[in-house]
Amino acid sequence: MRFFGSRRASRIRPTSVGRDELAGARHDDELHDRVEGLLTEQVGTDDVLAPLSRDRVTDWLERSGFSYFIDSDGDVGGLWHGWLFYFLVLGERSEVLQVRGQWHRDLSIERLGEILEVCNEWNAERIWPKTYVRVRDDGSVVVCAEVTVDAGSMVGEAQLDQLLQCGLSTGSMFFEHLDTTFRDPLRDAS
Amino acid sequence: MTAPDRGVGAARRVLLGARRAAGLVGRAVQDAGARVAARSEGGPARPGRVSAHRPRPLSSARVADDLSRRGYRFRTDDDGDVTGTWDGNRFWFLLLGDHDEILQVRGRWAGTVPPDSRLAVLQAVNDWNRERVWPKVYARREGDGLALYAEVSVDFEHGATDEQLAATVSCGLVTSSQFFSTVGTMAPGGTEPDDLS
Numbered sequence: 001m002r003f004f005g006s007r008r009a010s011r012i013r014p015t016s017v018g019r020d021e022l023a024g025a026r027h028d029d030e031l032h033d034r035v036e037g038l039l040t041e042q043v044g045t046d047d048v049l050a051p052l053s054r055d056r057v058t059d060w061l062e063r064s065g066f067s068y069f070i071d072s073d074g075d076v077g078g079l080w081h082g083w084l085f086y087f088l089v090l091g092e093r094s095e096v097l098q099v100r101g102q103w104h105r106d107l108s109i110e111r112l113g114e115i116l117e118v119c120n121e122w123n124a125e126r127i128w129p130k131t132y133v134r135v136r137d138d139g140s141v142v143v144c145a146e147v148t149v150d151a152g153s154m155v156g157e158a159q160l161d162q163l164l165q166c167g168l169s170t171g172s173m174f175f176e177h178l179d180t181t182f183r184d185p186l187r188d189a190s
Numbered sequence: 191m192t193a194p195d196r197g198v199g200a201a202r203r204v205l206l207g208a209r210r211a212a213g214l215v216g217r218a219v220q221d222a223g224a225r226v227a228a229r230s231e232g233g234p235a236r237p238g239r240v241s242a243h244r245p246r247p248l249s250s251a252r253v254a255d256d257l258s259r260r261g262y263r264f265r266t267d268d269d270g271d272v273t274g275t276w277d278g279n280r281f282w283f284l285l286l287g288d289h290d291e292i293l294q295v296r297g298r299w300a301g302t303v304p305p306d307s308r309l310a311v312l313q314a315v316n317d318w319n320r321e322r323v324w325p326k327v328y329a330r331r332e333g334d335g336l337a338l339y340a341e342v343s344v345d346f347e348h349g350a351t352d353e354q355l356a357a358t359v360s361c362g363l364v365t366s367s368q369f370f371s372t373v374g375t376m377a378p379g380g381t382e383p384d385d386l387s
Contacts, residue, residue: 047245047348090323095357098323116312123319123328127292127343130326132319148323149344150357156245158348166345 047156057087098148099167103175106140128170145171245349253283279370294343295362299370302335324365340366
């Protein structure tokens with residue numbers, strides 16, 4: 001939010017400037033910065049800061065038109081394009097936000113080496129999400145994707161929106177990649 | 191609908207442990223920073239800037255300020271990236287994305303692993319990614335061996351407060367160093383650290 005318009009345009013100075021004038025200009029800039037900062041704190045920034053909370057996450061889900069559930073542990077989850085995602089607020093001060101998705105299909109243990117290569121390649125080439133597999137006791141392999149951010153004590157609304165979108169969209173990109181890499185024999189047969 | 195196996199409770203416990211460790215390291219770093227400041231300055235601290243409390247665009251200068259404040263040594267490489275070594279492992283602080291809006295702390299383990307242990311390495315990397323919240327770790331073929339990397343990345347499209355920037359830097363350095371020290375103990379085949387400059 002700018003209170004003084006574009007200062008850049010009004011800062012045209014002669015090419016030869018005395019040391020005192022330069023110091024004066026710098027002082028002027030600093031003063032502007034500080035007053036602008038104070039005004040911004042009083043009036044409110046473009047992005048209102050508040051602590052992270054589960055309620056803020058569910059508010060976002062409702063505003064975005066997503067249906068969600070709260071499980072017996074109090075964790076928020078929902079289906080996104082058929083993939084199960086959890087939205088977790090973690091940490092001692094509820095400062096950590098995690099979006100965790102799970103691919104809708106299981107793979108057999110025979111393909112473990114292959115899927116480990118796919119996850120490693122993704123993790124090396126893409127910024128998000130962090131991808132990994134979990135082997136169940138029955139030998140089936142589940143593939144997961146996570147984006148986790150330590151948001152600090154205060155998070156803006158636009159920041160929260162961006163973090164949740166990042167987790168969902170990059171998770172979905174990875175799962176689409178799995179859909180093409182590991183063709184579903186049942187779907188192909190139908 | 192099935193919940194993710196061994197899901198959230200485990201993540202919480204692991205996170206708690208990681209954060210406790212981060213807290214300890216953070217305090218040590220603060221102490222070191224205070225000692226450096228006491229030695230080198232003596233004058234009063236710069237007046238606090240109000241804008242520190244609201245999200246501002248990322249810049250290499252802000253990252254450098256944060257590292258300086260902790261008393262760390264670092265340099266800017268030929269690509270303009272801030273870099274340094276911690277526990278002998280090289281780290282980079284990268285601004286990525288079209289508008290330099292993504293802060294990535296990327297570490298590279300000083301050792302390498304022979305390529306014939308690739309499957310074991312991929313399993314170890316996967317174990318870490320499953321059990322720990324941060325960092326994202328992976329193996330990359332480099333020369334005759336496998337190099338190990340660790341990354342923590344946050345998209346600050348809407349700016350970062352100084353606290354958020356500092357949290358990302360701490361998180362990246364502390365959790366990546368934890369991974370590298372774990373690798374160091376389980377990889378007897380690893381070669382000695384290379385150039386540390």
